[in-house]
Amino acid sequence: MTRVKRGYIARKRRKQILAFVSGSRGAHSKLFRTANQRKARALVSVHRDRGKRKRDLRRLWITRINAAARANGVSYNRFIQYLYKRQLLPNRKTLAQIAVLDSNCFSTILKTLSYDEINR
Amino acid sequence: MANLKRALAGINRINLEGLRWRVFDCKGQVLGRLASQISVVLQGKDKPTYAPYRDDGDMCIVINAKDICVTGKKLTDKVYRWHTGYVGHLKERTLKDQMAKDPTEVIRKAVFRMLPKNKLQDDRDRKLRIFGGSEHPFTDRPLEGFVMPPRKVREMRPRVRRAMIRAQKKAEQSDAIKQAIKDKKN
Numbered sequence: 001m002t003r004v005k006r007g008y009i010a011r012k013r014r015k016q017i018l019a020f021v022s023g024s025r026g027a028h029s030k031l032f033r034t035a036n037q038r039k040a041r042a043l044v045s046v047h048r049d050r051g052k053r054k055r056d057l058r059r060l061w062i063t064r065i066n067a068a069a070r071a072n073g074v075s076y077n078r079f080i081q082y083l084y085k086r087q088l089l090p091n092r093k094t095l096a097q098i099a100v101l102d103s104n105c106f107s108t109i110l111k112t113l114s115y116d117e118i119n120r
Numbered sequence: 121m122a123n124l125k126r127a128l129a130g131i132n133r134i135n136l137e138g139l140r141w142r143v144f145d146c147k148g149q150v151l152g153r154l155a156s157q158i159s160v161v162l163q164g165k166d167k168p169t170y171a172p173y174r175d176d177g178d179m180c181i182v183i184n185a186k187d188i189c190v191t192g193k194k195l196t197d198k199v200y201r202w203h204t205g206y207v208g209h210l211k212e213r214t215l216k217d218q219m220a221k222d223p224t225e226v227i228r229k230a231v232f233r234m235l236p237k238n239k240l241q242d243d244r245d246r247k248l249r250i251f252g253g254s255e256h257p258f259t260d261r262p263l264e265g266f267v268m269p270p271r272k273v274r275e276m277r278p279r280v281r282r283a284m285i286r287a288q289k290k291a292e293q294s295d296a297i298k299q300a301i302k303d304k305k306n
């Protein structure tokens with residue numbers, strides 16, 4: 001067989017992988033063999049955390065709604081109960097954003113709901 | 121005053137703008153119940169802008185730490201244990217001794233152990249200032265008192281209640297006897 005030099009194919013492949021993990025700490029962004037492992041772990045994390053992100057954000061929204069509701073005298077579970085009884089289904093994301101950006105609106109919602117519940 | 125230096129220690133490490141200064145009064149409060157409220161405020165979980173990666177809790181000042189209460193026999197039976205690292209050197213100290221030695225440590229330990237064990241735990245601990253009496257050097261700040269949420273206190277168990285009634289009767293009798301002796305003297 002004729003002699004085949006591999007040329008720069010390997011270098012191209014390694015450069016691509018190193019570009020992927022640029023920003024990692026220390027040798028993980030400089031040396032190919034450690035960087036390769038880093039890339040594998042990164043891809044696994046991205047895949048797994050796409051599902052986790054939805055869970056984490058919902059947790060955060062619930063904590064925020066809890067804080068805002070308790071500042072107005074109602075706990076999170078009661079607040080959700082009142083909403084569900086009236087068949088109002090805003091999602092936690094919207095409620096949390098209202099609580100942060102427009103706290104007056106949030107208190108009004110809460111007070112109207114709890115007033116109706118108590119006086120039913 | 122040695123207390124003053126410790127009270128102001130590390131204040132410039134905290135980013136103080138926008139934080140409220142909440143005052144917790146320990147008089148007559150139960151140790152764990154108060155500590156859990158303090159830890160919620162320290163984490164910033166009572167604010168709708170809470171974020172778990174960032175330390176946004178309010179500064180907490182605790183006064184009258186020596187008047188904290190515990191239920192049951194914890195004053196003699198609750199033991200703080202720690203190991204110094206040397207073989208056989210497990211050290212113990214009861215709650216009673218700790219209160220005599222330094223009552224602020226009791227609350228500090230309780231709150232520290234209730235905070236989430238992550239990188240922010242030390243920063244949050246730094247925002248907590250505890251004083252044994254009711255004097256504190258932060259009187260020039262805008263302070264807000266913390267109102268404990270209402271609590272349903274459990275009814276006393278029959279045996280404990282009988283013991284209490286007996287103790288009351290005994291106290292009444294001894295007072296009556298003392299009064300009688302006084303009257304006789306007069």
